[in-house]
Amino acid sequence: MKFDTGQSIEKIATRFGYSEALIRLLDQNKDILVLDADLAKSTTTSLVQDRYPDHFVDVGIAEQNLVGIAAGISLNGTTPFISTYAAFLAGRAFDQIRTTVCYSNLNVKFAGMHTGITVGEDGPTHQMLEDIALMRVLPNMTILNPCDYNEAVKATLAADNLKGPVYIRFVRESTEVFTKKNDRFVVGEANELLKGKDLTFISSGPILYKALQAAEELINEGYSIRVLNFHTIKPLDNDAIIKAAMETKGILVIDEHQIYGGLGTAVSEVIAMNNLDVLYKLIAVEDRFLTSGKPEELLNMTGFTKENIKRIAKEMITQKKSGT
Amino acid sequence: MKILANNIRKDIVNMIFEAGSGHLGGSLSLVEFLTALYFEKLKHDPDNPDWQERDRVILSKGHAAPVLYSVLARAGYFPVKHLLSLRKLNSDLEGHPNIKTPGIEVGTGSLGQGLSIGCGLALSFKKKMMSNITYVIMGDGELQEGQNWEAAMFAGNNNLNNLVAFVDWNDLQIDGKVSEVNGIEPLEAKWKAFNWNTRVIDGHNIDEIIKTLNSGADSVKPLVIIGKTIKGKGISFMEDKAEWHGKPLNKELYIKAMEQLEIEI
Ligand SMILES: Cc1ncc(C[n+]2csc(CCOP(=O)(O)OP(=O)(O)O)c2C)c(N)n1
Ligand SMILES: [Mg+2]
Numbered sequence: 001m002k003f004d005t006g007q008s009i010e011k012i013a014t015r016f017g018y019s020e021a022l023i024r025l026l027d028q029n030k031d032i033l034v035l036d037a038d039l040a041k042s043t044t045t046s047l048v049q050d051r052y053p054d055h056f057v058d059v060g061i062a063e064q065n066l067v068g069i070a071a072g073i074s075l076n077g078t079t080p081f082i083s084t085y086a087a088f089l090a091g092r093a094f095d096q097i098r099t100t101v102c103y104s105n106l107n108v109k110f111a112g113m114h115t116g117i118t119v120g121e122d123g124p125t126h127q128m129l130e131d132i133a134l135m136r137v138l139p140n141m142t143i144l145n146p147c148d149y150n151e152a153v154k155a156t157l158a159a160d161n162l163k164g165p166v167y168i169r170f171v172r173e174s175t176e177v178f179t180k181k182n183d184r185f186v187v188g189e190a191n192e193l194l195k196g197k198d199l200t201f202i203s204s205g206p207i208l209y210k211a212l213q214a215a216e217e218l219i220n221e222g223y224s225i226r227v228l229n230f231h232t233i234k235p236l237d238n239d240a241i242i243k244a245a246m247e248t249k250g251i252l253v254i255d256e257h258q259i260y261g262g263l264g265t266a267v268s269e270v271i272a273m274n275n276l277d278v279l280y281k282l283i284a285v286e287d288r289f290l291t292s293g294k295p296e297e298l299l300n301m302t303g304f305t306k307e308n309i310k311r312i313a314k315e316m317i318t319q320k321k322s323g324t
Numbered sequence: 325m326k327i328l329a330n331n332i333r334k335d336i337v338n339m340i341f342e343a344g345s346g347h348l349g350g351s352l353s354l355v356e357f358l359t360a361l362y363f364e365k366l367k368h369d370p371d372n373p374d375w376q377e378r379d380r381v382i383l384s385k386g387h388a389a390p391v392l393y394s395v396l397a398r399a400g401y402f403p404v405k406h407l408l409s410l411r412k413l414n415s416d417l418e419g420h421p422n423i424k425t426p427g428i429e430v431g432t433g434s435l436g437q438g439l440s441i442g443c444g445l446a447l448s449f450k451k452k453m454m455s456n457i458t459y460v461i462m463g464d465g466e467l468q469e470g471q472n473w474e475a476a477m478f479a480g481n482n483n484l485n486n487l488v489a490f491v492d493w494n495d496l497q498i499d500g501k502v503s504e505v506n507g508i509e510p511l512e513a514k515w516k517a518f519n520w521n522t523r524v525i526d527g528h529n530i531d532e533i534i535k536t537l538n539s540g541a542d543s544v545k546p547l548v549i550i551g552k553t554i555k556g557k558g559i560s561f562m563e564d565k566a567e568w569h570g571k572p573l574n575k576e577l578y579i580k581a582m583e584q585l586e587i588e589i
Contacts, residue, residue: 036499038468038497038498038505039499040498040499041498041499042498046499058505058506060465060468060497061435061466061497061506062468062469062506063469064470088434091434092434121345121411121419122420123411123418123419123420123422124418124431125386125419125420125422125431125434126419126420126433291413291414291418292411292413292415292417292418292419293412293414297413298413
């Protein structure tokens with residue numbers, strides 16, 4: 001078994017990978033400016049502020065202004081990295097992101113924090129489950145969705161290397177660090193975490209860990225499951241999807257997002273456009289606002305559990321065999 | 325009224341301790357204003373939350389949901405013991421206000437949007453010749469959102485004298501003092517420049533709040549009440565401390581907080 005999915009595994013929230021990478025960039029004298037909108041502790045950029053106060057600006061509670069200011073900064077050759085809760089970044093400032101940043105292909109890096117279900121108790125206003133949909137439709141935008149702390153560092157460093165707007169998705173909760181520091185990370189290239197031929201799991205972000213755990217249990221039960229880490233949601237690795245469809249004939253997407261417009265939709269588009277003959281299913285939030293609750297409770301409620309993933313996977317494999 | 329306000333403070337502390345998360349500071353600074361508003365001024369009927377003639381309240385700073393929930397419960401919208409379900413799975417008392425809760429008009433939690441909603445309501449009341457008043461409650465940090473000033477301009481230009489805004493001027497947001505993060509002063513002059521009537525009052529003085537609420541109707545302009553407040557008011561170790569914006573309480577500090585509130589009465 002390639003991955004340690006045991007109890008002892010270290011947990012760190014992906015958002016800490018963001019500030020860690022920014023500090024590394026500043027250590028290398030990179031010409032960047034870090035901006036926040038009154039959430040510097042939550043987003044972890046206060047750690048950057050502590051080390052490099054001259055490279056940090058807090059614009060206050062003003063997300064649209066935040067994006068505009070970043071646009072201006074980028075026009076003078078400095079790379080702005082801006083962060084706030086994804087709900088207020090992708091959501092509140094959508095027009096500014098679209099028309100000011102993406103249209104002119106400006107070099108602004110967006111860190112959408114506290115995404116997904118696991119924001120928990122704060123409730124639906126803060127559980128951002130539509131950000132991938134919003135960002136995915138924008139020309140020039142690159143979208144990265146790191147699955148753990150190590151990948152979050154790499155995604156942030158990669159964003160600095162890319163020219164043009166990049167949106168990176170982070171979560172609040174501490175999650176398992178299950179990739180290695182030296183694992184390959186190439187924007188636009190899915191990583192095959194487990195090889196397999198009965199079925200393919202496609203996922204990204206920290207929820208991927210649950211998919212991986214489910215896959216490992218299925219493998220122990222004698223199934224052969226391929227697991228693909230789609231850390232890049234745009235540009236999408238179409239080839240990996242086509243290959244998975246042809247070789248495993250079944251794709252299950254596990255996406256901590258609304259069913260419409262997220263990674264699940266993106267994969268289904270590739271299937272449709274390429275006329276792929278493949279069984280497809282999606283675990284995502286079923287087009288509704290959730291409620292307040294503990295992260296685990298909400299994940300159970302929405303079917304993001306090892307057990308549910310295994311159950312659907314087995315159904316799919318049976319369905320494939322019976323040829324219906 | 326003082327006793328009521330103190331009970332509301334206890335509710336807030338109890339709820340947030342029980343939930344393990346929630347916004348203490350910004351709830352505590354609003355206790356007097358909401359108490360005065362709901363128990364002395366507001367035209368409403370807890371037994372009939374949809375009553376046509378009711379005044380409307382919009383908590384634009386939605387993170388202060390706990391204080392509003394407590395006030396609603398004590399006004400009779402639902403039982404006080406229901407408050408302890410705050411932020412629990414499937415409770416209507418979510419982290420931020422939402423329409424599942426009786427007495428809540430509209431969901432909020434993304435800052436800077438309430439005043440626009442208030443403008444729409446007030447405008448519509450005028451168009452339909454209805455005499456309902458709309459109250460919008462905002463934070464001072466929240467005023468950094470540009471949408472507020474778009475709304476302020478609209479209200480001023482449209483003589484929305486049936487609109488009352490309250491600014492909880494506690495000079496704290498999450499990252500520090502409002503005046504240091506991105507200052508909003510001169511605050512009264514800003515509202516005046518947008519054609520509003522203004523009153524600057526002690527936001528913890530219930531008599532002064534009531535007097536001000538009763539004095540608004542004589543003009544064609546909308547009214548903003550700028551209440552000087554203390555974030556975390558009533559619990560010494562929380563007062564004027566940015567860190568108590570959204571920090572949960574441990575058992576020891578919970579006991580300490582409740583002790584202080586016991587002595588109050
Ligand atoms: C649009 C938006 N941006 C950011 C936040 C996160 N947030 C919640 S409360 C808060 C600070 C609010 O400060 P203030 O308005 O002064 O409220 P108070 O001090 O009364 O708690 C922030 C930034 C939010 N809820 N909505
Ligand atoms: Mg404040």
